[in-house]
Amino acid sequence: MTxxxxxxxxxxxxxxxxxxxxxxxxxxQASVSLAxxxxxxxxxxxxxxxxxxxxxxxxxxxxxxxGEGMGGLLLRWLGPVAGRLVLAAFAGWFLFYGGFILRSGAxxxxxxxxxxxxxxxxxxxxxxxxxxxxxxTLTAAARTAVLMxxxxxxxxVVVLVFSIPNMDPKELVPVGWxxxxxxxxxxxxxxxxxxxxxxxxxxxxxxxxxxxRRWLLGSMTLLLVLGAVICASxxxxxxxxxxxxxxxxxxxxxxxxxxxxxxxxxxxxxxxxWVGADFLLCTMLLRCAHEAIRTIFRLxxxxxRRxxxxxxxxxxxxxxxxxxxxxxxxxxxxxxxxRLWSNRYIPLCSDIVIFGGFSLLWLVTLPxxxxxxxxxx
Amino acid sequence: MRxxxxxxxxxxxxxxxxxxxxxxxxxxxxxxxxxxxxTLGLDSGEGLYRMSxxxxxxxxxxxxxxxxxxxxSIEGAIADLQNLSPENQLFYAHVQYILLGESAAKxxxxxxxxxxxxSPTLRMDTNMLIVKGTAAEAVVGSSEASTDITQRLESLxxxxxxxxxxIQTLRDVATALSQGDGALCMAVQTVPAENAVxxxxxQSDAVVxxxxxxxxxxxxxxxxxPEQSLGAALLTRDTTGLLITVAGNTMELxxxxxxxxxxxxxxxxxxxxxxxxxxxxxxLETSRERELTPDQLDAALSETxxxxxxxxxxxxQDAKCDFLGLKNAVLRSAGAxxxxxxxxxxxxxxxxxxxxxxxxxxxxxxxxxx
Numbered sequence: 001m002t003x004x005x006x007x008x009x010x011x012x013x014x015x016x017x018x019x020x021x022x023x024x025x026x027x028x029q030a031s032v033s034l035a036x037x038x039x040x041x042x043x044x045x046x047x048x049x050x051x052x053x054x055x056x057x058x059x060x061x062x063x064x065x066x067g068e069g070m071g072g073l074l075l076r077w078l079g080p081v082a083g084r085l086v087l088a089a090f091a092g093w094f095l096f097y098g099g100f101i102l103r104s105g106a107x108x109x110x111x112x113x114x115x116x117x118x119x120x121x122x123x124x125x126x127x128x129x130x131x132x133x134x135x136x137t138l139t140a141a142a143r144t145a146v147l148m149x150x151x152x153x154x155x156x157v158v159v160l161v162f163s164i165p166n167m168d169p170k171e172l173v174p175v176g177w178x179x180x181x182x183x184x185x186x187x188x189x190x191x192x193x194x195x196x197x198x199x200x201x202x203x204x205x206x207x208x209x210x211x212x213r214r215w216l217l218g219s220m221t222l223l224l225v226l227g228a229v230i231c232a233s234x235x236x237x238x239x240x241x242x243x244x245x246x247x248x249x250x251x252x253x254x255x256x257x258x259x260x261x262x263x264x265x266x267x268x269x270x271x272x273x274w275v276g277a278d279f280l281l282c283t284m285l286l287r288c289a290h291e292a293i294r295t296i297f298r299l300x301x302x303x304x305r306r307x308x309x310x311x312x313x314x315x316x317x318x319x320x321x322x323x324x325x326x327x328x329x330x331x332x333x334x335x336x337x338x339r340l341w342s343n344r345y346i347p348l349c350s351d352i353v354i355f356g357g358f359s360l361l362w363l364v365t366l367p368x369x370x371x372x373x374x375x376x377x
Numbered sequence: 378m379r380x381x382x383x384x385x386x387x388x389x390x391x392x393x394x395x396x397x398x399x400x401x402x403x404x405x406x407x408x409x410x411x412x413x414x415x416t417l418g419l420d421s422g423e424g425l426y427r428m429s430x431x432x433x434x435x436x437x438x439x440x441x442x443x444x445x446x447x448x449x450s451i452e453g454a455i456a457d458l459q460n461l462s463p464e465n466q467l468f469y470a471h472v473q474y475i476l477l478g479e480s481a482a483k484x485x486x487x488x489x490x491x492x493x494x495x496s497p498t499l500r501m502d503t504n505m506l507i508v509k510g511t512a513a514e515a516v517v518g519s520s521e522a523s524t525d526i527t528q529r530l531e532s533l534x535x536x537x538x539x540x541x542x543x544i545q546t547l548r549d550v551a552t553a554l555s556q557g558d559g560a561l562c563m564a565v566q567t568v569p570a571e572n573a574v575x576x577x578x579x580q581s582d583a584v585v586x587x588x589x590x591x592x593x594x595x596x597x598x599x600x601x602x603p604e605q606s607l608g609a610a611l612l613t614r615d616t617t618g619l620l621i622t623v624a625g626n627t628m629e630l631x632x633x634x635x636x637x638x639x640x641x642x643x644x645x646x647x648x649x650x651x652x653x654x655x656x657x658x659x660x661l662e663t664s665r666e667r668e669l670t671p672d673q674l675d676a677a678l679s680e681t682x683x684x685x686x687x688x689x690x691x692x693x694q695d696a697k698c699d700f701l702g703l704k705n706a707v708l709r710s711a712g713a714x715x716x717x718x719x720x721x722x723x724x725x726x727x728x729x730x731x732x733x734x735x736x737x738x739x740x741x742x743x744x745x746x747x
Contacts, residue, residue: 115497132386166502166548174709238501238548242555246494256502256548265470 005208010142012215015197017145018281019223020152022196024250024274025104026189028231030343033244035186038175040232042186043224049187050194050220053355056362057201061211063372069205071295074361077368084296086361091292093353094199095320098285099327100346102126105278106328107338112251113268123328126275130283131321134290135314138206141283148276155270156226160233162257167236190227192347194220196281198354202288205301247339282324289320412442412465415527418512419451420478421485427478428454429516430467433527441525445513451492470498474530475505475547476565478512482590482597490551501548504534507590507597509566514582518567521581529584533565537586541618541630542610554594559693559700561609564590564600593698605692608685611635611654612701621658624669624677628658631739635686637706639713640731647717649729650707652690656682656736671738678736690730697726 006014031039064073071090075083106122133141175183197220234249237256243249254267290313294301299313331338415433419426429445444461448454459467481489493499508515516526534544545562553560567582588606591598601609610616612635619630633656640649658678669677693701704721708714717724 112497128386170705170709174714176712176714178714239552239555241557242552245555252494252501255500 005206006139006142007208008212008215010139010146011200011203011207012219013149014142014145014280014284015200015216016219016223017148017152017277018200018284019193019196020226021101021105021274021277021281022193023223023227024230024277025108025342026193026347027227027250028234028243029246029249030189030347031186031227031231032235032240032249034188035182036179037172037235037240038179038183039186039235039240040172040228041175041183042190042231043228045184045187046190046194046224046227049191049355050224053195053198053358054220056358057198058213059362059369060201060358060365061204063369064204066209067205069203069291069295070201071292072205075295077365086357087292087296090202090353090357091289091296093349094202094285094289094292095323096327097199097346097350098282098289098324099329100331100341101278101282101285102324103328103331104338104342105275105282107335108248108251109271109275111335112248112271119332120329122275123325126279126282127321127325127328130279130286130324131317133283134286134317134321138203138287141280141287145280148280152273152277153222153226155273156230158259159254159257159270160229162259163233163237163253166253166256167233169236171236171239172232188351189343189347190224192351193227194223195351195354198358199285199288202291203284205291247335286317286320286324289324290317293320407466410464410466411468412462413471414467414469415472416474416476416516416525416530417469417472418445418476418478418508418516418526419481419485419489420511420513421481425449426451426454426481426485427511427513428458429476429513430458431516431520431526434525438523440522441520441527443517443520443525445517451489468498469496472499472503473527475499475503476508476512476515476526477505478508479510479597481512482507482562482592484596486550486554486592486596490547490554493547494551501551502546504530504544505547505550505562506530506544507562507564507592509564509587509600515565515567515584518582519584524581526584530565533584533586537563539618540620541616542586543614550592553700553702554592556705557594558702558704559594559598559696559698560592561589561601561613561700562592564588591692591696591698591700593696593700598696598698598700599692601689601692604685605689608682608687608689609701611656611682612637612652612686612689620661621678621682623681624674625663626660626669626674626738627662628678628738629661630656631659632657637703638710639707639717640729641716645716647720647724649731650703651731652686652733654682654686654732654734656734657739658736659739674738675736678738679734682736683732683734686732686734687730690732694726694728694730699725 028039031042035042060070060073064070068076071087074086077083078086102123103119105126106119109122110117110119133144230250234243234253237253238246238249246252251267251271254270255265257266258264259266293316294313297313299316331341333341412432414430416431418429420429421427425447426449427445427447428451430443432442434441442462442465444458446454446457446461448457455467455469477486477489493501493503519526519529537544542563545560550560550562564587565584566587568585569582587600588603589601589609591601607619607621610619611633616633617630619633621628621630633654635655636653638651638653639647640651642648656678689701693699693703704725708717708721
């Protein structure tokens, strides 16, 4: 396992780039429809649930043995039956969510750039590439994330800067005390996006010491800042009500950008670049699911020296990728239904699994943690 | 061998990229056959949409391709247009102007906004104009071998910008309408060739500005006169460059702004709205020299503009359509939302409005020294 361990910096980059996918799927529309023009302020209350989740995950991480991820810890603490059931539930969610990410990414790409094409082709190509990367080392995927982070955030900055002429800051005011409840509600989608990072705790066994948490904190802060800036900029361009009704307000905003009147219609490049975030999140979810399933069957971790080999439990990755592809077929639905799933059901399920699941596990394992702290185990 | 297989595996997706196979990529565009549509006109009526398009003048003054057809849906009209020109692939990603006929603006405004939102090619920030009459007349009737509607609108656009007017985009209109208020959109009308040009080789109609069209949440409400449009422009944005004619003197607006505030009684109940405009103009042309002193000219400017502003406000209140954005302006001030409660819409049409205009004419020394 030591062969493919990531640095904290690379791990944080992988998380940030992966979360850029749900960030632009949910925001700004979901937050603005709940919080109105004050959606940009929703990033502040979103810190609270994310901080609680971070503390819960940190309390788990402190008890992990070297090279052990969340899967190993849960199996050790919950026992062979309950542990396996919990891991199977997490693995099931990762595969299902991966399928959704694949389909929603394809839907966004197809509906905005290739309207006459089918989505299945894009889904098939993406899962094939995800499988290829997941069969290799996580370090390679994380190094790719470091490169993609610069590209995607650079693209965001360019888009936001060139959108300034279209913005009317008056759209951001007035925000008064009567907006407190809507702003708190608007924090839910932002927290939901940040909570996806909880899935990555299954990969924490692949992260090299020392445990420097600055990169992770920095990534999450940057994510919330980006969420706030995206909400503010889109509201400045379209106003809160139109933003809440548009299909992809951020990408529609990009359509209007022209780089110094020389290069119009850059949205295809930006939307295509966002496929990278979908691809990385799907790859990481595939590996998270693999970690959970590998732990259930007590298989050794993948060894990067034998990429094509089907030993070390690697054959499972093919099956897991097939399940993700199968799940993506479940989301072959009309755009309005996809939007409903994307904005309501999937974030709700994600919150139940991540916030609910880890909180419950934290409570259930409380006696065990106390015992370990006393040095009993 | 393993590396070769890996290379094949990685290369496999390349087969599916657009350009590698027409049968697999339905969105493939042959650049040589692409015909960029630059102006798009829409009319509606009796369950039909009429779409008129112009491709703009081609290279070496190749005449524009101008077509018009009707269908039961906008997408149906687009398909029909494509069938009318099978040798070209009509491409709508670079449309510069969308013209809406009166009927389309009245009946289908919201449908058109939703259609553009969903369209993968059209942009929300495309310039939009309302045609007094039909868009088909403007698109088809104003085109000939040497010019077309796009060229006419580009000229009109340049002229409008140089004189302080702004052509609204579909986004501007959609944003204002989404707030539940009204919106202003520049209107144009066609002028028959015989009334507009005096050279025999020009046969097509001219397209000229016609003030603002007023759009309510359900569609077109009416049109403002040029004077009301000036009043509306002063109220809705800080503006410069507008040409104002007062007592025979034509002036350029150098600086203009409006402050809109709510008025409240001693117990905090809303009583009305105060509109205060500040103008600074410069004389460009004078035809009745020395008739007015600078002070008189200032007073005449203030009085005339106050009349235009009052006219525009009256039009908004009569139509029960807040296209001047009074609500947003008033409710943005601290605590105003709580004081007005939710009663703005009921109060709006009968709301007392106090207007004051402080007009000042700069560079008027020449009037004294003539």
